[in-house]
Amino acid sequence: MKTETASFRLVVCTLMVILQMLALRAxxxxxxxxxxxxxxxxxxxxxxxxxxxxxxxxxxTHVLHGVALAGLLWLLRGCCTPAWRFALASLLEAAWEILENSPIVIERFRTATISRDYYGDSVINSIGDLGACMAGFLLAERLGLKRSLLLFAIVELLLLFWIRDCLTLNVVMLLSPVEAIRDWQATGLH
Ligand SMILES: [Zn+2]
Known part of the structure; x- marks a missing residue:
């Protein structure tokens, strides 16, 4: 990675952390x-x-946000340098973290998913999630498409066995909750 690209990414990370911190505190x-x-x-x-x-x-799951964003934004490679795609991914993730902690989404998580006691993220957790996403993006850049897809599948399976939840189920349950899945998730976690 060129030095100017690395410092550009560092500036982007810092700005996003500040933006997210202010929004969550507000x-x-x-x-x-x-x-x-x-x-x-x-x-x-x-x-x-x-x-x-x-x-x-x-x-x-946030590492996988980064992997997925690297894949999606790769489609813009004709008009967007890797450093700008990284900036765009960071902005999208920070925006999601802010939205995720808005009252309407918090309520949705509580009623539709296994996160019954969810009152939103702490600021430090949300920053950790942003960092995980950025790490996932950088990792996917190095791995390329095939190995990124493999990584995605392995992490999803690992999470399914570990916590009976994963990014795919997260999205499914948020958009259109399935009771059988919620029961299966709830029975395995005690
Ligand atoms: Zn604690």
Whole structure:
């Protein structure tokens, strides 16, 4: 990666983190988990610590956001350099994180998915998700199409076995909830 490209990406990352931080604080989200432990990782997705620490299993779905965005924005390669595609992906992810923490989407998650106790992300978790997405984008750039598709499939399967949830189910359950899936998810997590 050229130095100017690397510094451009760094500036973009910093700007997005600031934008997201301001938007989430304005929406009333807390900086950290209310438990106050300061732990970087939270592994239990049905606990109140989920989406509150820097990283949790759902960070992996955000890595896949990055992989998917790298693939979609690659279609713009004729008019858009890799650095600008990275900037666009970061902007889209930051916008999603802000939308995800709006009252209407939080309510949707609570009623339609297994995230019954979901009150939105803490600021630190949301920044972790943005970082995971950017890492996924950079990873996909290096892996190329075939290996990125393989990575996508492996991570989705891993998440299905691990937490009975994944990016695909996330999207399905958010748009058109299936009761049988929700029951299956709920019974396996206790
Ligand atoms: Zn906690």
């Amino acid at each position: 929406a009333g989200q807390p900086w950290f988990c209310r438990c106050g432990s300061g732990a970087v990782w939270s592994g239990n997705v049905v606990s109140s610590h989920n989406s509150q620490h820097l990283l949790d299993p759902y960070a992996l």
